[in-house]
Amino acid sequence: MRVMVIVKATEESERGEMPSTAMLEAMGAYNEELVKAGVLLDGDGLRPSSYGARVRFDKDGTPTVLDGPFTETKELVSGYWVFEVSSKEEAVEWAKKAPFRSGELEIRPFSVPEDFGDAFTPELQEKENELRETVAAQRGE
Numbered sequence: 001m002r003v004m005v006i007v008k009a010t011e012e013s014e015r016g017e018m019p020s021t022a023m024l025e026a027m028g029a030y031n032e033e034l035v036k037a038g039v040l041l042d043g044d045g046l047r048p049s050s051y052g053a054r055v056r057f058d059k060d061g062t063p064t065v066l067d068g069p070f071t072e073t074k075e076l077v078s079g080y081w082v083f084e085v086s087s088k089e090e091a092v093e094w095a096k097k098a099p100f101r102s103g104e105l106e107i108r109p110f111s112v113p114e115d116f117g118d119a120f121t122p123e124l125q126e127k128e129n130e131l132r133e134t135v136a137a138q139r140g141e
Contacts, residue, residue, distance in 0.1 A: 002041065003083050003091045006106040009076035014048045014069065026099035034081070039094055043081035 019027070034040035049068035056064045070076060085091045088107065095105045113120050 001085060001087065002110040003085060003088070004108050004110065005043075005081040005083060005091065005095050006077050006108065007045075007079035007081075008104040008106060009049070009073050009078040010103055011073055013078040014050075014073055014076065016048045016050075023099065030097065030099050033097070034083070034094065037094075039083045039085060041082040041084050043079070045079040046077060048078075049076050 049070040052068040
């Protein structure tokens with residue numbers, strides 16, 4: 001199962017404070033362990049919300065753009081990993097090994113076709129698979 005491990009923002013990350021060399025070395029070692037175990041599919045850090053924007057849609061679908069920064073730090077994301085694991089429990093065990101001394105990680109499984117029921121018809125699934133293949137080809141995969 002694929003899960004996203006969401007690194008919640010902190011006041012420090014929202015101020016744009018970069019990690020120390022020691023933390024970067026620890027994160028590199030952690031990422032290397034994930035790669036060697038065949039768990040890590042993707043991951044990266046995100047810039048503070050002051051660089052971002054939100055697009056909100058009202059009930060009629062009209063978009064409104066809000067530029068950052070955003071005030072609710074606990075609701076923000078500062079990075080992520082995508083893991084391929086056998087269970088939520090395995091994802092939790094890997095997340096517990098992250099070299100953080102403060103902060104919070106959130107683990108969320110990706111949706112799978114079965115989650116959408118009959119609404120996700122075989123035709124829609126085929127189109128989705130074609131799009132994924134096109135993206136992979138564009139990336140040279």
